Amino acid sequence: MKFTKMHGTGNDYVYVNLFEETISDISDAAIRVSDRHFGIGSDGLIAIAPSDVADCRMIMYNADGTEGAMCGNGIRCVAKYAYDHDIAKKEHMTIETKSGIKTIDLTVENGKAAYAKVNMGKAILAPKEIPVKAEGDTFISQEIMVADKPYTVTCVSMGNPHCVVFTEGIDTLDLEKLGPEFEHHPLFPDRINTEFVEVI
Incomplete structure (x- = not known):
């Protein structure tokens, strides 16, 4: 199997x-290639496939083998690959994902996609749509209580669920x-990505 490894701001996929x-x-x-000791090492595997409704389709699997709906960094790499490999030679392209069709704008330099900007759409804040119980x-x-400690959180979806925690002493x-x-808290039926943020 031929593959390419790319990353968007450190979010790396095969x-x-x-x-x-x-x-x-x-x-x-995805499980095999993602293993950082015995595989290639990545956050998961993204397949670039034909689409009937867009320029191409992104099929994303996490390192544990579960299917993901969307990854902003991942889709930017898909757009670069699609342009550079003549799948969609467009500076404005559409990519089908499990969370809908996303549009990507590319900046091309010397015949290659150098930068990619994705329109992620509006933030989803309704608990049942994120989802949050x-x-x-x-x-x-x-x-919410996590590991017997209270945390103040905000939940949002940009195609996949996120829990944002503003805190102090983030390095500790x-x-x-x-x-x-x-990730496995009972409030989050589809699991969740968590970001810890410290205002400095």
């Missing part, structure tokens, strides 16, 4: 061109332990 390659089990392949129109500045957080506690 990319496979399904216009030319075939993968029988993308979930299993909570009532109300939004889940902003709400206190044990993210290896705390991250999975948030």
